[in-house]
Amino acid sequence: MTLKTFFGTCALGLTLALPALAETDPAVAQRKGQFQLYLHNFGVMGAMVQGRMDYDAALAQTAADNLFHITRHDQSRLWPEGTDSASIEGTRANPAIWDNLDDFVSKFVDLQNAAENLQSQAGNGLDALQPAFGATAGTCQACHEAYRDEAS
Amino acid sequence: MRKLFAGLAGLALIAAAAAWVLSAPRPLDETIISDLTGDAEAGRVIFLASGCSSCHRGGARDSDPLVLAGGRSFESDFGTFRAPNISPDPDHGIGTWTQSEFINAVMRGISPDGAHYYPAFPYTSYIRARPQDIADLYAYIMTLPADATPSEPHDLGFPFNIRRTVGLWKTLFLTDDWTVTGTLTEEEERGRYLAEALSHCAECHTPRNALGALDRDQWNMGAPNPSGRGRIPAIAGPDFNWSAFDVSAYLSSGLTPEFDVVGGSMADVVNNLRQLDKSENDAIAAYITRANE
Structure with a gap:
């Protein structure tokens, strides 16, 4: 994925966002929803990896399939300028995202690749799931380390 | 009037002398720490548990956690603290420090030349450590790569930019008591x-x-x-x-x-x-x- 496709409508986002700065851009709620759906599926596999629930190949595969597809969701309207935590309340998206878009996008591509590998491994037993799950969590952490504020 | 003035001056002098005494550095008993022999392998566990690299690795986000080049900034109500280079470099790091100097730095917040460190450096916690563990930590850190990045100064407002004031702070707040007490497994x-x-x-x-x-x-x-x-x-x-x-x-x-x-x-x-x-x-x-x- 190129920067251009990721932020294909960035300029459009900017014009749309400007009059809306007084109230939170609806894109913020939508992108939070996206992360909730990551969690919804990631958590099932996490519970198996940590032994909180028994490994279930079909359940793990479904969750990994979902995660694969959700990480393919087009991002171009989810990150308009002015929706960082310095500009508006109610988001943990650090302004550094917009200062380092190339790096942010490359971290997102890392997640996509990890999710693809996870999809290929999740149904092959707990021993296959564990490392693929760990690698995916690592891509989440890399981005959270750099670009997510503490919760308020 | 002159008597009153002399009296006030005398009191001020006594207060200043008291402040000077109370703010003096109080290092560990040298006999306890100078004979310890550090074990670098054991020191690695102390290094990881103590999180040295979280503050002292280089300023870049993905800097190597084993290169303690310093340069990370920490904003606070008192100004901006900048973690120094604590790699074993002899000129810009701590390569020439003795074990005793290192232990006093970590466990008492005192530099080799007797100055106070600011409690942004958590000697306020490390004061509870076992000196043997810190000797092990010293041995481990001395095995890490040297880096010649110069340390950057803190940027603090008055009066916090006067290090001697930290001595008074220590008198008030530095304690080796545990917070959670009672019978523990x-x-x-x-x-x-x-x-x-x-x-x-x-x-x-x-x-x-x-x-x-x-x-x-x-x-x-x-x-x-x-x-x-x-x-x-x-x-x-x-x-x-x-x-x-x-x-x-x-x-x-x-x-x-x-x-x-x-x-x-x-x-x-x-x-x-x-x-x-x-x-x-x-x-x-x-x-x-x-x-x-």
């Missing part, structure tokens, strides 16, 4: 040692008073983030309900019970602690949940 005691002496959880998770000292009545109950937006979450008190399993799993994986993934400054902590034996994270978890009973 062996595992809880190990956890307390890790959490209160080495990993210095409370330094971020506990709110501070106007002079920057920890409010021990609200131990680990969450605090404003001193260096950015948001809050450092509670790991004790009514807002915290994780099990020991949850805490240990988080420290060794970065995954919360809801499977959110760690970020921010805690990511460095997890990157260190995940390299320790699981029993160490279990011990911290036993302490954290015991403290919350």
